[in-house]
Amino acid sequence: MTDPVAAAARRFRQALDTGRYASVGLRTFPRGACGDACLLLGQYLRDRGHGDWTYRTGRDTDGHTHAWREHDGTLLDITADQFNDGQPPVVATTDPSWHTRFQPFGQPRRADLNFEGPAAGPLRTDYAAAATLADTYPFWPPRPGPQHRASS
Numbered sequence: 001m002t003d004p005v006a007a008a009a010r011r012f013r014q015a016l017d018t019g020r021y022a023s024v025g026l027r028t029f030p031r032g033a034c035g036d037a038c039l040l041l042g043q044y045l046r047d048r049g050h051g052d053w054t055y056r057t058g059r060d061t062d063g064h065t066h067a068w069r070e071h072d073g074t075l076l077d078i079t080a081d082q083f084n085d086g087q088p089p090v091v092a093t094t095d096p097s098w099h100t101r102f103q104p105f106g107q108p109r110r111a112d113l114n115f116e117g118p119a120a121g122p123l124r125t126d127y128a129a130a131a132t133l134a135d136t137y138p139f140w141p142p143r144p145g146p147q148h149r150a151s152s
Contacts, residue, residue, distance in 0.1 A: 005050050005076070006092040008134070012044050013078040013090050015133035023122035030079040030089070034067040036119070037079050040127050042069055042111025044134065045076075055111035058102025066102050069111045075099055 016037060021027055025036040035057070042053045053069035053076065060066070068077035073094050080087035080098065087098065113124055 005045065005074075006090070008045060008048055008050060009041060009076055009078055009092060010090050011134040011137045012041050012130060014137050015130040016040070016078070017089075018133060020129065021122075022125040023119060025119065025123075026126060030082040032082070034065075034077075034079040034082065036123060036126075038067040038069055038111050039113055039123065040130060041076070041078055043113045043127055044131055045069075046112055047131070053111045054108045056099075056104065056108055057106045058099070058104050060101050060103070065105075066099075068099060070108075 016026070016029055016033075019029065021029070023036055026033045029037065038055050042055060045051065045053055051071055053071045055067060056070050057065060057067045064083070066079075066083075068075055068080070068091075070076070075091065075093050075096055077087075077091040077099070078089065080091045081089050091098070113120065113127060
C-alpha cells in the first residue's frame with residue numbers, strides 16, 4: 001500500500017463522515033453504505049491518479065453483505081468499522097484475513113461512477129461534494145464534533 005493512496009482514502013472517509021448526502025444509500029454511513037462508498041472512493045482514487053480499483057462484494061455466514069476495493073493485491077475499505085468488531089475507519093492492507101469472512105458474490109467490476117440508473121445522479125452529487133472536501137482535508141483523524149449525520 002502506498003502512503004498517498006492510504007492518505008487519499010483517509011481524506012475521503014473524513015469527507016464522508018460529514019454526513020451531508022443526496023443519496024439515500026449514504027445516509028446511515030458507514031452502516032449499510034459500503035457499496036455506494038466503494039463506488040465513490042474508487043472514482044476519487046481514479047480521478048486522483050491512483051489507478052482503477054475493483055469493486056468486490058461478499059456475504060458472511062450471518063447474511064451480512066459487504067463491499068470493498070482491491071488493486072494489485074491491496075484491499076482498501078472505508079466502511080469496515082460498521083461491523084463493530086474493532087476494525088478502524090480505513091483499512092488499507094495486503095492482508096485479506098478479515099475480508100475472507102465474506103464469501104464472494106457478484107462479478108468484480110471497476111469501482112467508479114460509470115453507470116446509469118436512479119442512484120447515479122445523487123451519487124455523482126455526493127461525489128462532487130465529498131471530493132471537494134477530501135481535497136481540502138490534509139489531516140486525520142477527523143475533527144471532534146458531530147459525525148454520521150444524515151441531512152434532511
